[in-house]
Amino acid sequence: MPKKAKSYTKQSDQKAVLAEMSKQVPMVVRIHKVGCPACEMSEEPWQDFCDRSPPGVRVIQVEETAMPPQLMKGIEGFPTYAVHKDGKSWHHTGALMDAGAIEDLIDIHRA
Numbered sequence: 001m002p003k004k005a006k007s008y009t010k011q012s013d014q015k016a017v018l019a020e021m022s023k024q025v026p027m028v029v030r031i032h033k034v035g036c037p038a039c040e041m042s043e044e045p046w047q048d049f050c051d052r053s054p055p056g057v058r059v060i061q062v063e064e065t066a067m068p069p070q071l072m073k074g075i076e077g078f079p080t081y082a083v084h085k086d087g088k089s090w091h092h093t094g095a096l097m098d099a100g101a102i103e104d105l106i107d108i109h110r111a
Contacts, residue, residue, distance in 0.1 A: 004050060004059075005030065005046070005050045005059040005060055005061040006020070006058070006059070006060045006061070007060075007061045007062075008020075008060070008061070008062045008063065008066040009063040009065075009066055010063075010065065010066055011065045011066060013062075013066040014066060014067070014068045015068075017062055017066055017067060017068060017071070018068045018070075018071065020058075020060060021060070021071060021084070023058075024087070025056075025058055025084075026054075026056060026057045026058065026084065026085045026086070026106075027057060027058035027059070027060060027083070027084045027085075028049075028053070028057060028058075028059050028060070028081060028082070028083055028102065028105075028106060029060045029061075029062060029081070029082040029083075029084070030046055030059075030060070030061045030062070030079055030080075030081055031062050031063075031064060031067060031075060031078065031079060031080040031081075031082065032061065032062070032063060032064065032078055032079045033063070033064045033078040033079075034063060036078045036079065038077075038078065038079060038094065038095040039078050039079045039095070041095055041097070042079055042095035042096055042097060045096060045097050045098050045099050045101070045102065046061070046079075046096075046099075046102070048098070048099035049099040049102040049103065051099075052099060054103075054106070057106070064078065074091065075091070075093070076093050077093045077094065078093075079093075079094070079095060079096075080092065080093045081096060081102060081105055083105055083106055083108075085106065090108070092105050
């Protein structure tokens with residue numbers, strides 16, 4: 001069964017986003033902005049990634065207005081993909097145009 005990304009879209013979701021992103025579980029978070037051409041172009045690859053994401057990896061999609069300001073540090077553009085895994089975090093800014101590129105992002109810092 002395809003996985004759906006948990007989605008946050010409103011400024012009032014900021015507390016829930018903070019709680020979600022504070023969890024110590026592997027996750028990929030896609031931060032996007034309404035009206036962003038790169039975000040729109042990369043939506044289908046994101047959905048493909050969600051459908052086949054690795055077991056045990058949470059997938060979350062957050063509209064930039066729902067991101068708590070303290071979590072926006074280092075975010076320089078949209079979309080941004082943030083990976084939290086094994087106590088480490090890293091991110092990539094810019095459209096990833098296939099699900100494999102998102103999977104590669106998860107593995108990039110594998111020990």
